[in-house]
Amino acid sequence: MNNIHEDSVDFQSNSQEEKQQPSVQSVLSRGSQEEIKFTKGQAGQSHDECSTDLEDDIFTSSRRLNLSPAEVYLKACKQTGAVPVSYILRHLDDAILDLNYYGLGPLGAKALAILLKSHSVVTHLELKGNSLQAEGTQYLMAMLCENISIQSLNLSDNKLGLKGAEVISKMLSDNRKLKSINLSENDFSDAAAKCLAEALKNDFAVKELDLSYNRICDAGGEDLGVMLAENIGIEVLNLSWNHLLIRGNAALIAGLKVNTTLKQLQLSNSGFGRPVVQLLAEVLQKNDTLALLDLSINCVDDEAVRLLCQGLATNETLEVLKLSRNPITKIGALTLLRTVKNNMKSALEEIDISSVLVCETFVELLEETRVTRPALRLQYYILPSIAKNLLALGIFKKFFEEQNKSIMDFFQSLDKEGTMKVSTSAFRKAVKEANIPLDQRQLGWLVRKFDKNCTATIVYSQLTELS
Missing domain, CATH: 3.80.10.10 (Ribonuclease Inhibitor)
Structure with missing residues (x-):
């Protein structure tokens, strides 16, 4: 038995x-x-x-x-x-x-x-x-x-x-x-x-x-x-x-x-x-x-x-x-997620949608939500490649924090004419020369994030992600 x-x-x-x-x-x-x-x-x-x-x-x-x-x-x-x-x-x-x-x-x-x-x-x-x-x-x-x-x-x-x-x-x-x-x-x-x-x-x-x-x-x-x-x-x-x-x-x-x-x-x-x-x-x-x-x-x-x-x-x-x-x-x-974020009196602390394949927008919104709801826990499914891309911004910020340098100073060093913007090609070249630990896919994702309108130009003074 x-x-x-x-x-x-x-x-x-x-x-x-x-x-x-x-x-x-x-x-x-x-x-x-x-x-x-x-x-x-x-x-x-x-x-x-x-x-x-x-x-x-x-x-x-x-x-x-x-x-x-x-x-x-x-x-x-x-x-x-x-x-x-x-x-x-x-x-x-x-x-x-x-x-x-x-x-x-x-x-x-x-x-x-x-x-x-x-x-x-x-x-x-x-x-x-x-x-x-x-x-x-x-x-x-x-x-x-x-x-x-x-x-x-x-x-x-x-x-x-x-x-x-x-x-x-x-x-x-x-x-x-x-x-x-x-x-x-x-x-x-x-x-x-x-x-x-x-x-x-x-x-x-x-x-x-x-x-x-x-x-x-x-x-x-x-x-x-x-x-x-x-x-x-x-x-x-x-x-x-x-x-x-x-x-x-x-x-x-x-x-x-x-x-x-x-x-x-x-x-x-x-x-x-x-x-x-x-x-x-x-x-x-x-x-x-x-x-x-x-x-x-x-x-x-x-x-x-x-x-x-x-x-x-x-x-x-x-x-x-x-x-x-x-x-x-x-x-x-x-x-x-938007509903939970907007309901300031919501008591939700755990949401299980572990079978749902989410997108980058969802993860970014979740990070925004956690600013006011740090205890919120979500189980969701995300492709490994997308998850790896989402780490790129954190790696970029951490690199400069460890060097005790400002991200704004990095962009300004590329902006010789003081226009408050740099080309995406100049940004790619500078990231590689600085040996920031991002692979080619992560670097491409970061460029798309900074240049949302695909103008081949990054207006760094407007990047709220860096604040």
Whole structure:
């Protein structure tokens, strides 16, 4: 089995061992030597005799015998038929319990749930890729009804489906503790989204919800949009890599228009495009909470960027905007940058258009923008030859700075008649004779920059680039 930690222990009961539980130390020592062996009822298998009731007799005996958490866990494993995981025994005092890809299965989840029912140390529980299915999830949800410490839960990639979503929804209806839940990669459809949306309408505790990489379409997006309009707790919502398309995305943006708490909205690869951008622009004009918006890998083109900028022109809270892998050209990139530059109250600090091939004008405008916005970070794509050319002016300036000389003095030395201009040929010759480290291509670019009108003359007194 791929990506499984080799950290579980298989203990087989014989007639003598059935009377005596293995000691913690023996399990730990075996855990460092043995490979994983799954018994019946472990990863990917069900156990007909299992119920969602967590064994109360274990707690009764643990209190009577004053058992440690490790002993409670081993007793639970023996009673449920689960394979003990030595990693759990070694990390019982950790606030973060990382059990990603341990292949627990439904029975392993049950034993863990029995342990965590009264164990109040763990606050962050990672259970990605454990084939828990709906059955294993039932045990964990029953545990969460009594556990008062766990605030973050990762159940991604566990084959939960609709039944798993229904189980989680029942827990969320009464949730007052869980603040973050990751439910990505669980084959959730519109029906699953509807269950979760209904449960989250009145939930005030959950702050982060990840439903990415599922099969949620328009109908599910509409239900989640209604939820977003009514929920006053969620701050981070990830719906990337679903199939929301026009209706689903429009419903979410409509919900965002009413919502007053959402800070991060991730809709990467969700079918987001021009038809919904106009609505988003209207929301951004008035929204004062959203700080991160991810629209990467969608259908946002130059015209959609122009519409989006209608909202960005007055928005004062958005800090991160991700638009990579959209059909945006250098025209859209320039429109976006000009809007950010002109909005003096814009909070944007990071813009990702890393798939957009920009031009020299864009880079020059970015340098101008950074004069007043030094913290602004942009990811973009530029041809290596253009990037090298753009270094030419910096090299030219640095050469004279290192020599403690003035660029103006350099030009004046070429201007024997004091006309405040020199020929481009004289400039080329003087640069080469001064051994300024520019190659032929960079020198040609610098000449074109200084002689924008192609007059073969550089009017150096008007060169703002040298100030």
